[in-house]
Amino acid sequence: MILRLLVKYRRMVVLASAVLVSFLLMTMEARREENLTPFLKRLLLESVSPLLKATASIKRTSQGIWDNYVDLRSVRQENVQLREEIQGLETRLRELGEARRENQRLKTLLDLREKQPFHVTPAVVIGKDATNWFHSVLIDRGSRYGVARHMVVIASGGLVGQAVDVAPSSARVQLITDPVSSVGVLLQNSRATGLLVGAQSGRLRIRYLPVRADVRAGEPVITSGLGGVYPKGILVGKVVAIDKRSGALFQEATVEPSVDFSRLEEVLVVSREDKE
Numbered sequence: 001m002i003l004r005l006l007v008k009y010r011r012m013v014v015l016a017s018a019v020l021v022s023f024l025l026m027t028m029e030a031r032r033e034e035n036l037t038p039f040l041k042r043l044l045l046e047s048v049s050p051l052l053k054a055t056a057s058i059k060r061t062s063q064g065i066w067d068n069y070v071d072l073r074s075v076r077q078e079n080v081q082l083r084e085e086i087q088g089l090e091t092r093l094r095e096l097g098e099a100r101r102e103n104q105r106l107k108t109l110l111d112l113r114e115k116q117p118f119h120v121t122p123a124v125v126i127g128k129d130a131t132n133w134f135h136s137v138l139i140d141r142g143s144r145y146g147v148a149r150h151m152v153v154i155a156s157g158g159l160v161g162q163a164v165d166v167a168p169s170s171a172r173v174q175l176i177t178d179p180v181s182s183v184g185v186l187l188q189n190s191r192a193t194g195l196l197v198g199a200q201s202g203r204l205r206i207r208y209l210p211v212r213a214d215v216r217a218g219e220p221v222i223t224s225g226l227g228g229v230y231p232k233g234i235l236v237g238k239v240v241a242i243d244k245r246s247g248a249l250f251q252e253a254t255v256e257p258s259v260d261f262s263r264l265e266e267v268l269v270v271s272r273e274d275k276e
Contacts, residue, residue: 118231118273121145123153125264126170135178135198136164136259141269144168150229152270157234158258159183159223160267171269175261176236177202184226184235185252189219193226194256196236204237204255211251215242221255230269 086113123145127138128197141147143166151161153173161181165172174181183196185206192213194206209215219239241254 026174037047044175048055077108106233120154120268121147121271123147123171123267123269126265128264135175137173137175137179137264139163139173139269140169140170141168141169142167146271147184149172152234153267154270155259155264155267156236157260158237159230159258160264162229163269173267175256176204177261182227183230183236184224185226186232187213187215187219187222187239188222189216193224194250194253196221202257202261203240204257206239206253206255207250209251209253211244211249213251215239215253217241 032150082206121141123139123141125137126140129136137160139147139153147163147164147166149166152164153162159176161173161178163171163271176183176196178198179200181198184193185196186193187206187209190213194209194239196204196206199205206221217239221236221238223230223232223234223236235258237255237257239253240256242251243253244251
């Protein structure tokens, strides 16, 4: 029964005991019980010290955990902000790099435009044949801008092809790599003429070259002006291989085009009228 009461009212018992011990200590101090007082003081200190140490340790640990949590949260927020800033800078750099490359291409195209003896209309490639079966591209200029069928299309590298289907605001350009395309060409060094045709491989072939012509690899190939479609002097590519068969009436040559059609973005449509 007494044990149950002690358990039920343990807080009050502990508090009363502490008050009683304190009272005894003060009483002994007042009576100068020098032999008992230090002993009781030490006893009280030894009893309370572990609790105080544990409390202080828990407080320090809790404070350290809280400080680390606050610091970690702050670091995480800073990391998120830094990542966002880095992504923004990378995006900006890509945009600036693309703008610089576009400006360079447009400058090159503008220089080419100024050098042409014909009127030219700048155009942007807005579509490509994904299968490379038809070897054609779509540009954003059509009859509304003066573009007509069979007008020649060039790029900064050289000859691209000709407009074959024209709408008011767009046109389809047949590339010289199309197997059904043909261009009269002239080898710039040997002055031999032939007929340039496309191939599915993307390479070009020159047929009907005179068998006695001194054709060599690396020789530039330009348009000859024969046929009435392509003006003379437009760069087409360079010879990379010669096929000269014994007993054949003509020799042939393989040509690497000067235009990278996989990277074609801006072109010029050439008018038939001369500049004034």
